Amino acid sequence: MTETTRLSGPVDGRVARNDWAALTAELDAHGHALTGPLITPAQCGELTALYDRPDRFRTTVDMARHRFGSGQYRYFTHDLPDLVRDLREAIYPRLLPIARAWAVKLRRPAPWPDTLTDWLRMCHEAGQTKSAQILLRYGPGDWNALHRDVFGDMIFPLQVVIGLNVPGTDFTGGEFLMTEQRPRAQTRGSATILPQGHGLVFTTRDRPVATKRGWSNGPMRHGVSTVRSGRRHTLGLVFHDAA
Ligand SMILES: O=C(O)CCC(=O)C(=O)O
Ligand SMILES: [Fe+2]
Numbered sequence: 001m002t003e004t005t006r007l008s009g010p011v012d013g014r015v016a017r018n019d020w021a022a023l024t025a026e027l028d029a030h031g032h033a034l035t036g037p038l039i040t041p042a043q044c045g046e047l048t049a050l051y052d053r054p055d056r057f058r059t060t061v062d063m064a065r066h067r068f069g070s071g072q073y074r075y076f077t078h079d080l081p082d083l084v085r086d087l088r089e090a091i092y093p094r095l096l097p098i099a100r101a102w103a104v105k106l107r108r109p110a111p112w113p114d115t116l117t118d119w120l121r122m123c124h125e126a127g128q129t130k131s132a133q134i135l136l137r138y139g140p141g142d143w144n145a146l147h148r149d150v151f152g153d154m155i156f157p158l159q160v161v162i163g164l165n166v167p168g169t170d171f172t173g174g175e176f177l178m179t180e181q182r183p184r185a186q187t188r189g190s191a192t193i194l195p196q197g198h199g200l201v202f203t204t205r206d207r208p209v210a211t212k213r214g215w216s217n218g219p220m221r222h223g224v225s226t227v228r229s230g231r232r233h234t235l236g237l238v239f240h241d242a243a
Pocket of ligand 2 (some may be wrong): 147148149222236
């Protein structure tokens with residue numbers, strides 16, 4: 001079976017083909033986990049090409065201007081490309097049981113309903129009405145400072161970034177970075193190379209960490225190391241909307 005036929009099914013089929021039990025275990029242990037291919041190289045190309053279609057976006061962020069790092073990203077309007085909408089809808093129900101299990105461990109409310117549509121309605125009612133789906137473009141020297149994509153009280157605790165270029169070929173550098181602040185200890189860092197079309201699921205804010213007395217929260221941040229050469233594009237899927 002070739003890569004193209006394997007990927008030719010609908011997005012929810014590709015999402016379903018992942019071993020979600022294994023991904024859940026990985027997320028529990030590390031706060032991030034790499035999926036199999038979610039979109040085809042051709043779809044990666046189509047998404048990358050959208051970057052130059054300003055009508056698809058509500059705003060462009062110059063990362064240096066905000067001291068977020070260096071590079072650019074664009075927020076899609078709510079009129080999302082079908083592929084982006086389908087991915088988000090197919091992934092939300094997979095992440096929901098993880099979000100709920102983590103909330104129980106951390107003794108936090110779990111306000112997330114069964115469907116993304118209902119959750120987004122709740123975000124909108126709380127004033128988080130803007131699309132938070134982004135396309136990012138990094139060139140040589142660009143990087144993304146360690147951060148959290150929290151825009152208000154309405155937070156879905158897991159998000160996904162999809163790599164749109166081929167690492168080592170289209171660009172060098174540009175590893176996806178995560179840090180975890182450990183209680184009474186120094187911070188742990190990790191770097192992941194995002195293969196083209198694959199997704200990295202990661203926690204937006206923190207993960208439950210087992211302690212002698214139960215669970216505590218391990219605060220986490222994510223970012224991107226400096227791109228050395230070429231161009232790196234990613235698609236950022238967040239499950240709450242922005243304020
Ligand atoms: O470009 C990346 O790998 C990460 C982008 C990011 O910050 C995000 O998707 O939230
Ligand atoms: Fe981010």
